[in-house]
Amino acid sequence: MATIARPMPGVAERPRILDEIWSWITTVDHKRIGVLYLVTSMFFFLVGGSEALLIRLQLAKPDERLYSADTYNALFTMHGTTMIFLVVMPMGVAFFNFVVPLMIGARDVAFPRLNALSYWIYLSGAIFINIGWFTGAAPDDGWFGYANLTSLQFSPGHHQDYWFAGLQILGIASLIGAMNFMVTILNLRAPGMRLMRMPVFVWMTLVTSVLLILALPVISVALVELMFDRLFAANFFNVAKGGDPILWQHLFWLFGHPEVYIMILPAMGIVSEILPTFSRKPLFGYPVVVFSGVAIGVMSWGVWAHHMFTSGLGSTANSAFAISTMLIAVPTGVKIFNWLATVHGGDVRLKTPMYFALGFIAMFTIGGLSGVTHALVPSDWEQHQTYYIVAHFHYVLFGGAIFGLFGGIYYWFPKITGKMLSEKIGQLHFWVMMFGFNVTFGPFHMLGLDGMPRRIYTYPADRGWGFWNMVATVGAFTIALSVLIFLYNVFVSLRKEPDAGPDPWDARTLEWSIPSPPPEYNFAKVPTVQARDPLWHAKLLRRFSGARGAAAAEAIEQPAEPPGPIHMPSPSYYPLITALGLPILAAGLIYQQDNKGLIAVAAVGVLVLLLGAYGWATEPA
Amino acid sequence: MAEVAAAPHLETTATGYDNRKLFMWVFLASDCMLFGSLIGTFLLYKGRSLSGPYPQDVFNIPYTSVSTFVLLMSSLTMVLALSAIQRGDHRALRVWLLATAFLGTTFLGGQAYEFTDFVHKGLTLESNLFGTTFFVLTGFHGAHVSVGVVMLLSLFILSVRGKLPQSSSLNVELVGLYWHFVDVVWIVIFTLVYLIKP
Numbered sequence: 001m002a003t004i005a006r007p008m009p010g011v012a013e014r015p016r017i018l019d020e021i022w023s024w025i026t027t028v029d030h031k032r033i034g035v036l037y038l039v040t041s042m043f044f045f046l047v048g049g050s051e052a053l054l055i056r057l058q059l060a061k062p063d064e065r066l067y068s069a070d071t072y073n074a075l076f077t078m079h080g081t082t083m084i085f086l087v088v089m090p091m092g093v094a095f096f097n098f099v100v101p102l103m104i105g106a107r108d109v110a111f112p113r114l115n116a117l118s119y120w121i122y123l124s125g126a127i128f129i130n131i132g133w134f135t136g137a138a139p140d141d142g143w144f145g146y147a148n149l150t151s152l153q154f155s156p157g158h159h160q161d162y163w164f165a166g167l168q169i170l171g172i173a174s175l176i177g178a179m180n181f182m183v184t185i186l187n188l189r190a191p192g193m194r195l196m197r198m199p200v201f202v203w204m205t206l207v208t209s210v211l212l213i214l215a216l217p218v219i220s221v222a223l224v225e226l227m228f229d230r231l232f233a234a235n236f237f238n239v240a241k242g243g244d245p246i247l248w249q250h251l252f253w254l255f256g257h258p259e260v261y262i263m264i265l266p267a268m269g270i271v272s273e274i275l276p277t278f279s280r281k282p283l284f285g286y287p288v289v290v291f292s293g294v295a296i297g298v299m300s301w302g303v304w305a306h307h308m309f310t311s312g313l314g315s316t317a318n319s320a321f322a323i324s325t326m327l328i329a330v331p332t333g334v335k336i337f338n339w340l341a342t343v344h345g346g347d348v349r350l351k352t353p354m355y356f357a358l359g360f361i362a363m364f365t366i367g368g369l370s371g372v373t374h375a376l377v378p379s380d381w382e383q384h385q386t387y388y389i390v391a392h393f394h395y396v397l398f399g400g401a402i403f404g405l406f407g408g409i410y411y412w413f414p415k416i417t418g419k420m421l422s423e424k425i426g427q428l429h430f431w432v433m434m435f436g437f438n439v440t441f442g443p444f445h446m447l448g449l450d451g452m453p454r455r456i457y458t459y460p461a462d463r464g465w466g467f468w469n470m471v472a473t474v475g476a477f478t479i480a481l482s483v484l485i486f487l488y489n490v491f492v493s494l495r496k497e498p499d500a501g502p503d504p505w506d507a508r509t510l511e512w513s514i515p516s517p518p519p520e521y522n523f524a525k526v527p528t529v530q531a532r533d534p535l536w537h538a539k540l541l542r543r544f545s546g547a548r549g550a551a552a553a554e555a556i557e558q559p560a561e562p563p564g565p566i567h568m569p570s571p572s573y574y575p576l577i578t579a580l581g582l583p584i585l586a587a588g589l590i591y592q593q594d595n596k597g598l599i600a601v602a603a604v605g606v607l608v609l610l611l612g613a614y615g616w617a618t619e620p621a
Numbered sequence: 622m623a624e625v626a627a628a629p630h631l632e633t634t635a636t637g638y639d640n641r642k643l644f645m646w647v648f649l650a651s652d653c654m655l656f657g658s659l660i661g662t663f664l665l666y667k668g669r670s671l672s673g674p675y676p677q678d679v680f681n682i683p684y685t686s687v688s689t690f691v692l693l694m695s696s697l698t699m700v701l702a703l704s705a706i707q708r709g710d711h712r713a714l715r716v717w718l719l720a721t722a723f724l725g726t727t728f729l730g731g732q733a734y735e736f737t738d739f740v741h742k743g744l745t746l747e748s749n750l751f752g753t754t755f756f757v758l759t760g761f762h763g764a765h766v767s768v769g770v771v772m773l774l775s776l777f778i779l780s781v782r783g784k785l786p787q788s789s790s791l792n793v794e795l796v797g798l799y800w801h802f803v804d805v806v807w808i809v810i811f812t813l814v815y816l817i818k819p
Contacts, residue, residue: 179648182643187640214650220658232747234757235750247665
């Protein structure tokens, strides 16, 4: 293509596609990083979903032999690992990234390059943990990798190496991001944005970040111990030398239970933003909703052994955890009632985000009810390791977290792109997904109570499980159809002209006071917040409070142009370079088992990390 | 006292703490959980090794006490370094930074000698539960100390090249926070691993 030999006034060089790609690779803008997280997590949603469809095809009929049992083990392992670590968690982070700085009136997060680093580490970890599919060694010991099945003795080959190394890398990404968001929320709030004026989504981001910061090191230690057992013949889970596999379970679930709240709290935050907006009523009981979120975070540390009721802990421990598990249902129930009270009496507008938010309440409640039945030890002893458990966590994670996240996508898509997603296609997406979801996972309750175990590759015809399994498989493909409908919605909506404007929903929070998509600097002028739901407050002041109200509203309203120049953090390629050091280091550690010389690869990884960090520390601001 | 730098568009941070200082405290909270899990593992397996060597076969408490004292003194020199830069005394800053790094390296050397001695007595990562948990726990701590020494020497080099003015005293304070944390973790490890008998 033609390039201009000499710059001429009024004529600019045509932007090249490589410049565009480079700008994405070096971005430190929270809005772009949020989009990167959203697109990547949506891609892995399709990967994890495909793994699920393959599972459902194998289970649709009794005595099916579509592929080997080993492949089946890898499929359910990677389906779980992908959905938890590569989809639900990063999609939540996508919203933390895009929305939180805007909601608190900030221009970016506290550490923009660290933010980019989190994304690149996530991407490299996501690729790393999936390498096994291409080398014939996909992880296959379940997403929770119980010791000592995962020992070298019982899991030879590199399957579990990819698993522990990939998870370790992903954990670092989440940890760094959580620390960044915690500092951002505490320190970068606009003037007047007191903690009890923050949107509930920001509060949930804060609680989630605290949980990540405290819980990730625990699984990190568990993975390190597994790594040392596998790579260096340590004895953490070596029964012959006195090691106790139950230690793995304790460490894993100490992380694992806060982890499920890490997955659900962002979606609860999104629902807490959507419901008031589309009911045209402030959130009922804001302080109580905030407090319940914090209480859930605190109490999540006291329930972990309810995942271990059948591990032989003894009746005292079991009873204690049964009680604490029943208690943690209380703050969640409180939130549900506050949400219902928000909608009740409101001027409800049923748009797609509202459908997903209401769907969340219904589906999550069902999942919560089955959860309460698990809290009772005797009934859990019947339910454990059956499809009843699978039903529970899919209702809360898919019907809950995923529905909430889709609600967030429909709600904030106009802000991100300046274009509305089609309302008609969106509602079709919702109903097909709602139908398909319940047809898939509803029968799992029956199958579980009828005794169908989890993680089995096939089942005999005389059990009577064939009918509901076939129904569930049809449901799964219906879900797939609904995802295609969603993707089609994105495709046609992106091709439109921008039609959203700054505030298509007549919303309450600061992100709707700036253009769609937002300018690089977010706010032309830093807002001064005077109340909760600051944008509604400003709009009402302007409408009803005369001259004084207009003056107060001006503290929030944005001028078309910033009054002066605004310096934003410069792009940088060092986050990407630094991030690359980790998978190289991991590969070296893993492959030196096969060839001692490959420890040099690990050294190269460390070198890349150090060089990246050095360049980072010394580059100009 | 250095200014509290938030973001360019804000006069100051909402909490009053510099972003980097808050970040360091948050990071240390995370690191607490890391060491807590490793210490928890050690305590769970304490006294459950099926074969020797056992702690009483290898430990030399007077020797390790000296090592502990050395690390404790390094926290004192760290405080002195911070105090020096806060009052603009760059020569003293460099002396105390170097002293801290030297004491830290001495501690690491002591650990290296101790580990080699234990290995000669038959205690390895693979020998028993005690070997596994001891070496991983103290090894992680040693790695943290090493990173700290690298940071101290980096500060020293920056100061020598004139790139660490009094207004940047926060950098020394941040390394100091990290260093004191590593020291406190050692106190806990020394008590639970070496001093407390099963």
